[in-house]
Amino acid sequence: MSPVKVTLSRLDCLYLARLAEQAERYQDVVDQIKSLIVSSQGQLTADERSLLSIAFKNITSNLRNAWRAVDSLEKRDDNTKRQLVLMQLEKKRIKDELYGACKDVVDLMDNHLIPSASPGEEKVFYSKMKGDYYRYLAEFSKDEPGDQSAKLSLEAYKWAYKHALANLEPMHPTRLGLALNFAVYYHDIMDSPERACFLAKDAFDEAIAVISSHVPKTGQTIEDSLMILQLLRDDMILWSGEIQQGGFTDTNSSSQVTVLRYGTDR
Template sequence: MSPLPSRPSRAERFYLAELAGEAERYEDVVAQIKDMMGSYNARLTIEERNLLCVAYKNMTNNLRNSWRIVDTLEQMQRIRDGDKRHLELTRIQRGRIETDLTNLCKEIVSLLEQKLIPAAKRGEESVFYSKMKGDYYRYLAEFSQTEDRDKYADSSLNAYKLAYKHALATLEPVHPTRLGLALNFSVFYHDVRKSPERACHLAKSAFDDAVMSLDTSDPDVGQNLRDSLMILQLLKDDLVLWATEMQDGD
């Protein structure tokens, strides 16, 4: 008789999560990481954290893309004044996607609030998770059609503000986590608050501060320089785009 299997070690659970990620079974990735947190502790390594984030990002991106497609089709049907039954069915489908996306975003936020943020170490880890919380509340605000939109937008703003305040106090201006936060926070102001002026101000401030400190000799900055340069390019692209929008509006 073969012996009963022992409880998988943390390393084995991580291997299973990696395997699920390679197979694009992102729900299994999340399940393995959650089991790992329950069996051991809620503080994740960078590798574990990245795997969890990629899994949630892929799941939410698929739903967000589906929502955009169906929402666009619904708007086109309204403009064309097409078949009312088709419009109703399209609206129902959009509602189903919204329900799935809402549940998934709330699941992530709950995991962050109850497990990941309380266990996070001060500094980059804390900033990363607070930024992530702001991101998923922003997603909820982007597609919500009800009075919940303002509630989600306020929650996103509060999470971003807390993360940014902490980032300014603990991270170098060129640190990729601080720059990524500035990028997403500025997108929040542009897309959710509809304030390109504030978005540009935040993005430009982060961009200028980082450029001024690019010559630092900090070894951690050197290791992360490639990520930082990529985010700086994204900030620059957004600044150019939003400046053009404001000029066109004027």
């Protein structure tokens, strides 16, 4: 018997993507949303783009954590030369997978989602994602001669932040999430806690100034914004301590909390 061919509607694809997310099959989520991107000429709903963001975040987080775990084991004093060679091989495999996943995101942003996005929040959201995934690549390649990941991440963040300031309210979760991740870029990639603190404090202060009069728009909640404000505050405290001590106390941000609804993360 030949396999039954099923034509999937947009709602079918969205249901399968949600189902795959619940089953933690994140590549399946990506595949379903990619089919929607093709069929809709790059136009995604807020739910669809959130699913795409969540899926890629989980895929790349697993790879980043795996690389760090092997890197930590590599620094032990009791490794043999053979073990060190094998660890280097495994780190390269993980890095290659990470590069493939991040390149997949950037290609989707450049070729489909950013060109088709409406001005304002949607453009900012996708441009922030582009900056994020170039930043993830820069984490593991910033010391490699000729690597452009850090530069491309900075360009995407700058473009997104300029448009966020012009189009989004200070308490908008996408604007706050962008400020958070842009500040992390300055801290983790540029090794500048001073610039990270300046950007984070500016976003924090502007949001606090209007918090009493903020009325969430459709699809937003005040809880999302408050959670990101707490992350900004936590990082500012950590980075201020580093500045006072004249050096880094940690190469990562203060928290690995992820606000997945709006794709806000570290």
